[in-house]
Structure formats: structure tokens, C-alpha cells
Amino acid sequence: MYPPHTFAANPLxxxxxxxxxxxxxxxxxxxxxxxxxxFSNLNVLLGDDPxxxxxxxxxxxxxxxxxxxxxxxxxxxxxxxxxAIEVNEDAAAFIEDWTDMRFVDxxxxxxxxxxxxxxxxxxxxxxxxxxRRHRFCSVCGQPTEKRRGGQMRFCPACKAQHFPRxxxxxxxxxxxxxxxxCLLGQSRGRLQRMRMYSALAGFMDQGEAIEEAVAREIMExxxxxxxxxxxxxxxxxxxxxxxxxxxxxxxxTTDINMDAEEMTDVQWFTRxxxxxxxxxxSERLTVPAPLAIAHHLIKSWAMGE
Amino acid sequence: MYPPHTFAANPLxxxxxxxxxxxxxxxxxxxxxxxxxxFSNLNVLLGDDPxxxxxxxxxxxxxxxxxxxxxxxxxxxxxxxxxAIEVNEDAAAFIEDWTDMRFVDxxxxxxxxxxxxxxxxxxxxxxxxxxRRHRFCSVCGQPTEKRRGGQMRFCPACKAQHFPRxxxxxxxxxxxxxxxxCLLGQSRGRLQRMRMYSALAGFMDQGEAIEEAVAREIMExxxxxxxxxxxxxxxxxxxxxxxxxxxxxxxxTTDINMDAEEMTDVQWFTRxxxxxxxxxxSERLTVPAPLAIAHHLIKSWAMGE
Numbered sequence: 001m002y003p004p005h006t007f008a009a010n011p012l013x014x015x016x017x018x019x020x021x022x023x024x025x026x027x028x029x030x031x032x033x034x035x036x037x038x039f040s041n042l043n044v045l046l047g048d049d050p051x052x053x054x055x056x057x058x059x060x061x062x063x064x065x066x067x068x069x070x071x072x073x074x075x076x077x078x079x080x081x082x083x084a085i086e087v088n089e090d091a092a093a094f095i096e097d098w099t100d101m102r103f104v105d106x107x108x109x110x111x112x113x114x115x116x117x118x119x120x121x122x123x124x125x126x127x128x129x130x131x132r133r134h135r136f137c138s139v140c141g142q143p144t145e146k147r148r149g150g151q152m153r154f155c156p157a158c159k160a161q162h163f164p165r166x167x168x169x170x171x172x173x174x175x176x177x178x179x180x181x182c183l184l185g186q187s188r189g190r191l192q193r194m195r196m197y198s199a200l201a202g203f204m205d206q207g208e209a210i211e212e213a214v215a216r217e218i219m220e221x222x223x224x225x226x227x228x229x230x231x232x233x234x235x236x237x238x239x240x241x242x243x244x245x246x247x248x249x250x251x252x253t254t255d256i257n258m259d260a261e262e263m264t265d266v267q268w269f270t271r272x273x274x275x276x277x278x279x280x281x282s283e284r285l286t287v288p289a290p291l292a293i294a295h296h297l298i299k300s301w302a303m304g305e
Numbered sequence: 306m307y308p309p310h311t312f313a314a315n316p317l318x319x320x321x322x323x324x325x326x327x328x329x330x331x332x333x334x335x336x337x338x339x340x341x342x343x344f345s346n347l348n349v350l351l352g353d354d355p356x357x358x359x360x361x362x363x364x365x366x367x368x369x370x371x372x373x374x375x376x377x378x379x380x381x382x383x384x385x386x387x388x389a390i391e392v393n394e395d396a397a398a399f400i401e402d403w404t405d406m407r408f409v410d411x412x413x414x415x416x417x418x419x420x421x422x423x424x425x426x427x428x429x430x431x432x433x434x435x436x437r438r439h440r441f442c443s444v445c446g447q448p449t450e451k452r453r454g455g456q457m458r459f460c461p462a463c464k465a466q467h468f469p470r471x472x473x474x475x476x477x478x479x480x481x482x483x484x485x486x487c488l489l490g491q492s493r494g495r496l497q498r499m500r501m502y503s504a505l506a507g508f509m510d511q512g513e514a515i516e517e518a519v520a521r522e523i524m525e526x527x528x529x530x531x532x533x534x535x536x537x538x539x540x541x542x543x544x545x546x547x548x549x550x551x552x553x554x555x556x557x558t559t560d561i562n563m564d565a566e567e568m569t570d571v572q573w574f575t576r577x578x579x580x581x582x583x584x585x586x587s588e589r590l591t592v593p594a595p596l597a598i599a600h601h602l603i604k605s606w607a608m609g610e
Contacts (some may be wrong), residue, residue, distance in 0.1 A: 008514040016525055017566065123512030130511070133465070134443040141441035141448070151510075160438075164511050165470045168548055205456075206435070206469050206546055207428030209313040210539040220321055231536035234515040241511055243473055261322070 005235035006110045006291045010119030012075030012082060019073055019149045028081040029059070029071050035082045036062055036071065037120070039128055040092035043103040044121055052112040054120060055101040056082070066091020072127050073149025074120060083149075084124035106238065111291050119236075126238040127151075130164045133240075138162070169242045170213045171201035173297045174226055174249050176268060182301050183222060183251065184274075184287070185258075185266040192264050196286045198294040200266070201244070214247050222266045223257025226250060232300060235293040246293045248301055274302045310540035311415045311596045315424030317380030317387060324454045330378050333386040334364070340387045341367055341376065342425070344433055345397035348408040349426055357417040359425060360406040361387070371396025377432050378454025379425060388454075389429035411543060416596050424541075431543040435469045438545075443467070474547045475518045476506035478602045479531055479554045481573060487606050488527060488556065489579075489592070490563075490571040497569050501591045504599040505571070506549070519552050527571045528562025531555060537605060540598040551598045553606055579607045 018024055028034055035056040038045045045055030062085065071083040087095065092103055106125045110118045127150050134153055137144050142157035153162040174183040184197035191198055202217035204210070211229040218226050226249040235244040258266045269277075269285055276282035278299055288294040299305075323329055333339055340361040343350045350360030367390065376388040392400065397408055411430045415423045432455050439458055442449050447462035458467040479488040489502035496503055507522035509515070516534040523531050531554040540549040563571045574582075574590055581587035583604055593599040604610075 005514065007512065008517060010512055010517070014510060014521070017564070119512060123510070126511035136441060136443050136446035138439040138441050138443045138467075141446045143446070162443075163472075163508070166473055166509050166511055166513075167468075168471055168473050203468070204471055204548065205319060205428070206431035206471055207312065207315055207424060207541045207543060208471075208548075209310065209541060210548070210550070212313060212315070216319070236512045236514060238512060243509065243513075243515070245515070259322070 004115055005233065005293050005296065006115070007118050007122035007236045007238060008234075009115035010123055011116040012077050012120060012123070014075040015073070015081075015149075018076070019151060022147065025073050025149045028073070029083060031081070032058060032060070033080045034059060035080050037074070037082065037084050037124060038062070038087050038092070038095055038103075039084060039124065040087055040089065040103045042125055042129060043105055044109050044125070045095065045099070045101050046104045046109055046113070047099070047101040052109075054113065054117045055099060057095070057099070061095075061099070063087070063091040063094055066094070069131060070146055072124070072131065072146070074123055074127075082120070084128055086128055107291070111289070122236045122238040126166075126236070126241040127164055129238075129240045134162060165241055167242050168204045168210075169201055169237070169244050170204060170210060170217055170247060171199045171244050171294060171297065172214050172218060172226075172229075172247045172249050173199045173301045174218055174222075174224060174251050175301060176251050176254065181268040181270050182274060182298070183218075183224060183256075183266065184269055184285075184298070185221060186264045187262055188264055194286070196288060197265070197267070197269070198288050198292070199246075199297050201294075210245055210247070214249055218249065221259050221263055223255070225252040227252045232297055233293065237293075244293045246297045248297065271302055274298060278302060309420055310538065310598050310601065311420070312423050312427035312541045312543060313539075314420035315428055316421040317382050317425060317428070319380040320378070320386075320454075323381070324378055324456060327452065330454045333378070334376050334388060336386070337363060337365070338385045339364060340385050342379070342387065342389050342429060343367070343392050343397070343400055343408075344389060344429065345392055345394065345408045347430055347434060348410055349414050349430070350400065350404075350406050351409045351414055351418070352404070352406040357414075359418070359422045360404060362400070362404070366400075366404070368392070368396040368399055371399070374436060375451055377429070377436065377451070379428055379432075387425075389433055391433055412596070416594070427541045427543040431471075431541070431546040432469055434543070434545045439467060470546055472547050473509045473515075474506055474542070474549050475509060475515060475522055475552060476504045476549050476599060476602065477519050477523060477531075477534075477552045477554050478504045478606045479523055479527075479529060479556050480606060481556050481559065486573040486575050487579060487603070488523075488529060488561075488571065489574055489590075489603070490526060491569045492567055493569055499591070501593060502570070502572070502574070503593050503597070504551075504602050506599075515550055515552070519554055523554065526564050526568055528560070530557040532557045537602055538598065549598045551602045553602065576607055579603060583607060
């Protein structure tokens with residue numbers, strides 16, 4: 001495995017067997033050694049004494065009327081069951097005041113936390129967000145209930161089971177025929193605001209293999225044909241629930257025909273320019289930080305790995 | 306790319322740009338050259354004159370009161386826009402009678418059709434099934450509407466957008482330390498009924514990298530630790546909407562500790578036994594047919610590819 005990406009080193013045992021027992025989960029939530037990670041508006045509680053760390057609380061540290069949903073069971077570690085909880089604004093203010101910790105955006109948390117703790121943030125944020133957006137049954141429209149500690153929602157009305165979704169995204173560094181240049185793009189939105197270029201990416205469609213999605217996305221965004229798609233590594237990306245599937249591909253054509261609705265610019269960049277950019281020393285190219293798999297794809301290509 | 310798997314050679318241009326224009330889609334659905342692929346209870350219309358082929362109909366071949374949903378736009382090919390439609394039982398009987406074609410289970414269709422036509426079946430079946438199960442908004446419970454020819458559902462009540470889901474599944478052949486044997490399992494359900502052994506597989510969880518999901522699934526189902534996970538190839542599997550991510554991994558341990566709730570048996574099989582089974586000549590081992598990526602993973606390992 002590639003040295004784990006940010007968000008990809010979750011140490012918890014998710015307890016696939018244990019979580020089938022609703023009574024066991026409820027009992028675990030009452031145990032004094034159980035640990036609770038609070039979230040407020042999808043921001044996670046972090047301490048920083050001395051280094052950034054997750055703000056786990058024990059059951060008696062949680063304002064009993066401050067929860068906005070039932071706890072989500074993340075998994076087991078060091079003999080304790082770990083949960084994520086969502087708190088309302090009053091409870092969040094109380095917790096910050098009482099613990100001297102702070103609720104932090106999860107992307108910033110991923111940048112500052114050690115790998116295993118970032119992995120826990122990824123699982124928790126993706127699950128909490130999914131539950132927020134799936135309170136009703138998509139089959140019949142009636143309210144659903146959290147089951148298995150959050151790994152399923154059940155509809156009492158029509159008996160449908162709904163499972164959390166993970167959306168596969170292909171993200172691709174394309175190298176030119178000579179292997180001297182790579183294709184990077186700036187999409188509208190965040191990359192444009194940051195004047196940054198990154199690997200081209202897009203959600204997979206239904207009925208596609210990974211290699212087909214790569215070819216379609218690169219054709220759509222840049223008008224370039226690709227061949228020899230190679231898998232590189234993958235990264236969970238909990239904004240809200242993507243699986244980034246990193247690939248490197250070879251271009252079969254050269255002339256760029258950009259999708260101007262989605263992209264502000266797509267260019268071929270030389271290896272020397274990319275190497276400068278990875279060190280933050282290029283005047284014309286800025287690339288994503290190591291938080292994102294894009295950085296590592298670009299680096300692997302530039303280093304000839 | 307691996308020689309395309311069944312369901313993975315869809316030739317349609319999905320028209321990501323064109324389908325953002327609802328008026329364009331509606332106009333295309335009226336054109337005499339547009340093509341419609343009927344489904345009845347998720348079975349697809351096939352002809353067989355002389356070989357199995359998709360049962361495309363032109364607009365005037367469709368009973369106007371027989372549709373159970375608005376057409377789903379699949380994409381463009383040969384100058385025509387192609388749609389999938391769902392028909393009720395009366396219309397299905399009428400179509401079968403009039404065309405001398407038959408509605409066929411999509412797995413059987415995948416086995417008999419040429420690759421590109423199987424790819425169209427995969428896209429169509431996954432999309433139709435998703436729409437059947439997502440008539441209501443999971444955020445607010447109100448009815449949603451099909452948009453972009455079926456690539457989105459929109460909630461007029463709360464303005465939420467919902468996109469078709471694709472569920473990543475890892476499927477893995479694990480080889481032992483010596484490289485002489487591989488780990489195959491028989492899960493409860495279909496494999497058990499068919500007395501078949503296959504590569505171990507499971508849905509990815511939220512907040513996991515592919516390599517992490519592989520390690521978790523093999524540990525859960527077989528109690529085996531793995532290392533050196535290598536990506537092999539991928540296959541869309543529209544039952545209902547999986548993306549099979551095929552991997553080969555090395556075992557770091559030997560003793561099997563099976564999850565008896567999910568599996569009926571897990572065993573190490575020798576290369577010679579597996580090679581016999583791939584030819585259908587083993588008395589103690591049956592493996593999946595070439596329809597499934599599992600066949601190709603097992604074959605790649607056995608052939609030392």
C-alpha cells in the first residue's frame with residue numbers, strides 16, 4: 001500500500017459482528033470507558049495540548065440535552081467502544097468552554113492530526129453527514145431509523161434498508177506521449193479561487209469500469225484521448241463521502257479541447273515546472289498540498305515513480 | 306486496460322453537456338431516429354435473430370399508455386439518442402407478441418450479448434433500479450423528479466439534488482506466503498446454492514481506502530492478515546449498482562478463522578486444483594463463470610499473470 005494518505009489510516013475495529021446487536025450498542029454507550037467524539041455542524045472537537053488531537057469525551061462529559069441525534073458507533077480500540085455524536089450550539093459552546101478545546105473544520109483537522117486520528121475523522125464525518133441527509137425513506141417517503149450503530153437506516157413503513165453511500169471518483173494525472181509533460185486543470189470553484197492546478201477528476205457514472213470513467217472524464221474535461229490507465233492509490237475524502245481512485249494514464253492525443261463550463265483552464269506542464277511547484281517555488285504553477293491524493297499522484301509522476 | 310469485463314464496454318456517449326438541457330432531451334425523445342430499450346420488471350428486451358441482440362424500438366413501436374416512468378436518456382451513438390424505458394405488464398406482453406422478442410433477466414443478457422451491448426444493459430439496469438428506489442427525497446420525504454435524463458433527481462420541496470449511487474465493492478484473491486495456494490470462500494446464498502467458491506468480497510465502508518477495505522474484509526471473513534494489495538481490474542455490476550474493484554493480495558498469516566454468519570466455507574486451494582476448476586474439470590472445486598470478475602482474478606493468479 002502507498003504510504004497512507006490523509007484520512008486513510010483509521011485504526012478502529014468497526015465491529016461488523018458486534019454492531020448487529022442493538023442492545024450491545026446501547027449498553028456500550030453507557031459504559032464509563034466508552035469514548036465520544038463531538039461534532040458541531042460537522043466540525044470536529046480538537047484539543048492542542050501540546051499537539052493537535054481528537055477531543056474524545058467520556059459519557060459524563062456530555063450535556064444530556066445537547067445531542068441532536070443518537071450516537072453513531074465508529075468502532076473499538078484499546079478496549080473501549082468509540083462513538084461520534086452531534087451536539088447543538090448551546091452544547092458546543094458549553095463543551096468548548098469546559099474543555100478548552102475547539103470545534104474545527106474537518107479538512108483543517110485532516111491537515112493537522114496524526115494519520116490514524118484523521119482516519120477516524122473521515123469515517124465519522126462521512127457517516128454523520130449521510131445520516132443528516134437520509135432521515136426519510138427514498139422508496140416511500142416515511143421517516144427512517146438508525147440501526148447497527150449507524151451503518152444502516154431502516155424504514156418501519158416499507159421495511160427498506162438503506163446503507164451509507166460512498167461515491168467513487170476517478171482522479172488522474174495524464175502524461176503526454178513523450179512522458180515529458182503532464183495535464184493539469186483548474187476547475188471552477190475552489191481551485192479557481194486558490195489559482196491552483198490539479199489532476200483532472202470526476203464522479204464515476206453507473207455502469208462504468210474505473211478505466212472507462214478515466215477515459216470519459218479526460219475526454220469531457222480536456223478533449224484528450226488516453227490509454228494505459230494505471231491504478232496508483234486511493235483515498236477516502238469525506239466531503240461528503242467520496243472515494244478518490246488515483247490513476248496515471250498516457251495521452252494518445254495532444255490538442256486540448258476544454259469543457260469551459262466546468263474548467264477555467266487545462267494545460268500541459270513540464271516535469272521541471274511541476275517539480276518546482278511541488279516545492280512551492282514555481283511562479284506560474286501551484287499544486288495541491290499533501291492533504292490531497294492529487295499531490296501524491298503529481299509527485300509520483302514527476303519523480304518517475 | 307484488462308480485456309473488458311462483461312458489462313464494461315458501453316459504447317454510448319453519455320452526453321454530459323447535452324443532458325443539462327431538459328428541452329433538448331424532450332425533443333430527442335420525439336425524433337423518429339431515437340432508440341428505446343424497453344425493460345419490464347428490470348428484465349431487458351432481447352431479440353435473437355440470428356444472435357442475441359438488444360431489442361431497440363423506435364418511438365412509434367411503444368404503446369403510449371404502457372410506460373411506467375419517463376424515459377431515461379442513456380446517451381448517443383450512430384447519430385441517434387438512446388433511451389431506456391420501463392413498460393407495464395400489458396405493454397410488455399404486447400411488445401413480445403408484436404416483435405417476437407423476449408424480456409430476459411439482465412444477468413443472462415450479460416452472458417449472451419456482445420460486450421458493448423452488455424455495457425448498455427449495465428448502465429440502463431442500474432439507473433432504472435435507482436430511480437425505482439428513489440422516488441422520494443431522503444432529506445425531507447417529499448416526492449422528487451427525474452432531471453438531466455435520469456442522472457439526477459431534484460426535490461421541488463427542499464431543492465436537494467440526488468445523484469445515482471455506485472457502491473464500491475472490493476473483491477480479492479489472496480495468495481499464501483509461498484504463492485502456491487489461494488484463498489476462496491463460499492458465502493451463504495447464491496454461491497452456497499451453486500456449491501461454488503469465489504474470491505472474497507465485500508462493500509467498502511465510509512472512510513476507507515481500497516487497500517484498507519481489502520484488509521478488513523479478508524480479516525472479517527477469513528481471519529487472515531494480508532499485505533501487498535495490488536489492483537487488478539474493475540467491473541460494473543448492476544445488481545443493483547456495484548463497482549467491483551478486483552485485487553490480488555498476499556497473505557501474512559495462514560490459519561483460517563471464518564465468519565460463520567456470512568460464510569459456509571473458506572479454504573486454501575492449490576494452483577493445480579484451481580487450474581482444473583477453471584476448465585470445469587475439478588471434482589471438488591467449482592468457480593464462477595467468465596461473466597464475473599472473480600473468474601478473471603482467479604485465472605490471473607492461477608496463470609501467474
